[in-house]
Amino acid sequence: MFVDRVKIYVKGGDGGNGMVAYRREKYEPMGGPAGGDGGKGASVIFMVDEGLRTLMDFRYQRHFKAHRGENGMSKGQHGKGAADLVIKVPPGTVVTDEETGEVIADLVQNGQRAVIAKGGRGGRGNIRFATPANPAPEIAENGEPGQERDVILELKLLADVGLVGFPNVGKSTLLSVVSAAKPKIADYHFTTIKPNLGVVQTEDDRSFVIADLPGLIEGAHEGIGLGHQFLRHVERTRVIVHVIDMSATEGRDPYQDFVSINEELEQYNLRLMERPQIIVANKMDMPEAEENLKEFKARLEQDYPIYPISALTKQGVRELLFAIADKLEVTPEFPLYEEVEIEKAVNRVVYKYEEDEMSFNITRDPDGSFVVSGAKVERLFKMTDFSREESVRRFSRQLRSLGVDDALRKRGAKDGDTVRLLEFEFEFVD
Secondary structure, X not given: OOOOEEEEEEEOOOOOOOOOOEOOOOOOOOOOEOOOOOOOXXXXXXXXXXXXXXXXXXXXXXXXXXXXXXXXXXXXXXXXXXXXXXXXXXXXXXXXXOOOOXXXXXXXXXXXXXXXXXXXXXXXXXXXXXXXXOOOOOOOEOOOOOOEEEEEEEEOOOOOEEEEOOOOOOHHHHHHHHOOOOOOOOOOOOOOOOOEEEEEEOOOOOEEEEEEOOOXXXXXXXXXXXXXXXXXXXXXXXXXXXXXXXXXXXXXXXXXXXXXXXXXXXHHOHHHHHOOEEEEEEOOOOOOHHHHHHXXXXXXXXXXXXEEOEOOOOEOHHHHHHHHHHHHHOOOXXXXXXXXXXXXXXXXXXXXXXXXXXXXXXXXXOOOOEEEEOHHHHHHHHOEXXXXXHHHHHHHHHHHHHOHHHHHHHOOOXXXXXXXXXXXXXXXXX
8 A cells, every 4th residue: 555644643752851069079068069061862854765665664654753862970971962863765755744734845956955853952061050159059951852843754755757637548558568667457447546656767868757647537626535645646746748638438538538637736826726737638549539639739728739549559649758858858847836935935944833832821721720831941940950959940930031920910819829830839929
């Protein structure tokens, strides 16, 4: 079974904890601070491997967690950063954040890498908090939590040429004739239930990759039939080869077939109509095909090149392959997403992890308690060592500087009211 869309969970490694430690010297039993910083947590990185063809492996493993950094040590020794977790994906993989719907990465070229979940920075040891007024502070940070998110992986085939057309018009037969691919061929609809790829080599030693894509039906852009499963793959192609059964053996109108398929492409993604399109009038060895072709040309309003062929007898196939190769030479690649849009989407994910942290929300629970939430305050909470009084006081100062105290007063908080932050409860003091 061809797997082209899967949801997985990724989490960057937490940063290592900073350490509270002191120098112990011969004449000074309590010297200055010597607790080192924690190491950086590993990031989750996706890397393109051209040897992979499907997302099948992700059906069996859907959770990926990178390692945390090493904790800081005494004598000012910093913990080691964890090695990044590199996950290999096939070329043509698009990674989307499930929550925001934004594209994180469009991975196409072999070796291309993208950070999907950032590891947290290491917590600072008490060596970082020493001041002239407090040369031996009892304070250190826990490591920053790693970024975590649910992402959608979507594989869109990388092919130069896509064969489109209604079921049973001869696309699979054409692919088997022009390449070494062996698609399943039979005389019934939807024989092709997954895209088949073949490498074509012309007589003048030009080559290209051609994909026989599952047949379309009306309403495919809305997901009817194979629907989006087909349309995702045609987005990658540079040239569309539109195969039409010109013999009309199934009682369909060849011209109406042509119009219907193009309407589906346009409804799904208007930019598909920017791709060069070559019309293949197939089954020309059948009775009435010549008359139907004349009528088709008379009704055709667009200036598309038409190549009469018979995939079964190979009539006209040589000329068709030359025409496709010629068209590819002058046709640039069509990016799935505008570069500006990709940059904006990636930047927004990064900034969302930083800018949105500055805001927080205050709600009330049914028991009257105030609940504080928000990325910034929750991160500060997780990085606080509550076993040390000095760390707790520092956390209180951080909340005050963010405006949490003032916001609670405005919401009606009074002395003794309960305030919750994650699993922590404390009393509000005005």
